[in-house]
Amino acid sequence: MEHIQIAIDGPAGAGKSTIAQMIAKQLGYTYIDTGAMYRAITLKALKQNIKLDIEDNFEFVKETSFEFIDGALYMDNIDVSKNIRTHKVSNNVSLVSSYINVREECVRIQRTIAEKGNVVMDGRDIGYIVLPDADYKFYLTASIEKRAERRYKDNCTRGIKSDLSILKEKIRTRDHLDSTREHSPLKPAEDAIMIDTSELSIKQVVDLITNQIKEVD
Secondary structure, three states: OOOOEEEEEOOOOOOHHHHHHHHHHHHOOEEEEHHHHHHHHHHHHHHOOOOOOOHHHHHHHHHOOEEEEOOEEEEOOEEOOOHHHOHHHHHHHHHHHOOHHHHHHHHHHHHHHHOOOOEEEEEOOHHHHHOOOOOEEEEEEOOHHHHHHHHHHHHHHHOOOOOHHHHHHHHHHHHHHHHHOOOOOOOOOOOOEEEEOOOOOHHHHHHHHHHHHHHHO
16 A cells, blocks of 8 residues: 655745644644754754764764654654754754755655655655655745744744844745755755745645645545
8 A cells, every 4th residue: 555645845934844734634644844853963962062063973863763753753762842943953953954964864764754654744855855756745935024923923932032033034044054055955846836825824725735635636
C-alpha cells in the first residue's frame, strides 16, 4: 500500500506549520515539522556550548533521535517543542540548517518517517529535495509585513517578548540566508501550487488546500 505524501514549503512566517498541522489533523495524517528538527539540533548544540560556525562540530546529529508524537517533537526522547522557539535558537537555525551533513541526516530521517504512513510535511525544500515524488505540493508565501505580524502574535501567545520592527528585519535576513544557501535553498518545487496567504485566514488556506486535494482525488 502506497502512502500519501503532502509537501508544504514556504518562508518563515507564511503560516505553513499551523496550516500543515491542521490539514494533518483533518485528514488523520502524521504531521512532520522539518523546521523543528533543525531548531532542535541548534538547541542541542547551544546546550552543549558547541561552536556553531564549525560544520564538523555537528557529527552528533547522527547519534540524535527524533520522533513526532501528536504534533510534538521529541529529541532523544525529550519533548523540545517549546524550547526550540526561543530567540537564541531562531537567530542561529539558518546557519545550522545550511550545513550539508546536518541536512543529509535530517532528510534521511524525514524520508524514513514518510515511508511509514500518510504524512503532511512542511519545510523549505520538501517538494523538490525531501519528497520530490509527493502526491501534492504547495508553496505558501506572504508579505514580510504580514509574516512579521504573525510571528509577533505567536511570540506573544508563547510569552516571548518581541519587537515588531526587529522581527521584520530578522525575517528579511532569514529569507536571504535561506534562499541563497548552497545546499537545498528555499524555493518552490516546479510543480508546486503557489498560495499567497497575506490576505487569507488560516481556515481559508486550509480549505483551499484540502479542496484541491479532494478535486484531484
